[in-house]
Amino acid sequence: MIARFSPLLALGLALLGAPAPAQETAAVIAIPPLTTPEEKSTGAGSPAAVAWQASQLIASDLRTTAELVPVGPNQKDYYSFPEVTAPTFSRWRTQGAKFVLTGFVRSRPDGRLTVGCYVYDVTSGRELGRTGFVVAPDEWRRAAHKCSGLAYTAATGAPGIFDTRIAYVAESGPANARVKRIAVMDGDGNNQSFVTAGETTVLTPRLAPKAGTVAFVSFAGGQPHVQVADLGSGQQRALVPDAAMSFAPRFSPDGQRILFSMQTGANTDVYVASASGGGVERLTTSPGVDTDASFSPDGKQIVFESDRSGTQQLYVMNADGTGQRRMSFGGGWYAAPVWSPDGTSIAFARRMPGAGSRVGVIKADGTGEKLLTNGPFDEGPSWAASSRELIFQRAGPDGRPALYRITLAGGEARRVATPQDGSDPDWSGALD
């Protein structure tokens, strides 16, 4: 969607030097205003205006993280264009900043904008990374999100979570007759759009890794079934036409396949199909309910939930369905497992008798289980691209759901604003 810099400008995506180790406490990052070499116009869409808006958006992005505390932008910290790659570090040092992000916006003869960003370690004066993009004037937000991601990666070593999309179910109407629509928004809540019109009940949208496609469950036509919608063209089709009830879709890490559950008689098993349709393969055969399957990021393993033991528990199997083994052994019910993008952990919802439902994580080897939220109506976790944070659904006492974020490091869950009630969130990986 947005073009990277030409090599001519000598900017690339590669990080220079090793990323700093993860911060136990939040580090201060100075965000002086992005600069521009041009002075002629400050009107809307001009490089100067975009530079100021982008600086504010970068600070706003980083403020949503647990790892970084942005300072700025302040007009008095304005750098000239040549100073972008040679910022003064002493003034940031005295202000307690650990990092500084500089950058620029300049117009191109073709009407597009070039946006460049640099992140420096204030203590050593070393450049930690740089990135740059050529974007249409109305796509400057994505470039700013990429700059935020650069800073986040420099500070944590984890992928940026800002140039991403979130799919969810937008809900309205009375509790016994909810109108549900599949909605998609940018990772910062901007750019809301609806995929379905609300004429039929829809559930569990799941984005393809680059968020070009969304799979979800629709009750259109009578039976719940997995639909696949192209977000560009808006075209929709059933994943498995004329099948029995199918649900719980989730894309493979390469986006080529979709895991889902299908019900035959009283039995529900995990299946996989080509994302473009066809190639349906059955992976489990136990007489219980096997559902909510999720690939490991290398595509070699699958975590899923099964009530074959009598209550819902988490199981892991090889991608071809062999080697099924139980990985959770706690009391209550474990559900909705999702493998983290970095492969180390699995997020889940756990219900306990009389204690409601909470969201937690467990290491991929089955050790180190940890509940992150307090419940009592939390479910449906989905990972941020950083693997350091989850988005999930929390219902209030009145049953109305909303979206929340929580970091693995702990702390309070924070509400993610949506125009209507929100449920079943799914957070994409970083976009290209």
Place this chain on the structure above:
Amino acid sequence: MRRTILFAACCLFASVASAQLPGLRRRAPTPPVPVLVGIDALRADFIAQTGTDKVYFGGDSSVLTPQAKATLGAQAQWLRRHPEVVVRVEGHTDPSDTRDHALAVGARRAAEVRDYLVLMGVPVAQLSTLSWGKERVAVMGSSPDALALNRRAVIVLVR
């Protein structure tokens, strides 16, 4: 009391409709069964004759209780008397279940009910199933009573 009112209402409807459309009057196979005048009257008669259009389940269970089997026995009898009626068995869970497991359990409950009705002699062609999971909450609240009233299968007369 409720039964009587419903039955009276349906018979009133039946007589009015048949007065307007005498040519469509059909002979009922057994005396208490009202004249067939449309799906609403059939639904009312189904409730009046069998007591309820619902059966309830225990937590996380799709096992039919003795009470549920008694209800289904009466419903099966009614359905055998009305082979022209098509029904959809809709399975539901309480809202404490997780989204996707709820869909599977709702389907399992609907399938159990359908299979029992078939066992009781209802032709399988008369029956279809649908799971709503936890998407159609009947009773709000998270008290044990409210949850129990949501763990249900509903016999919906389609036509």
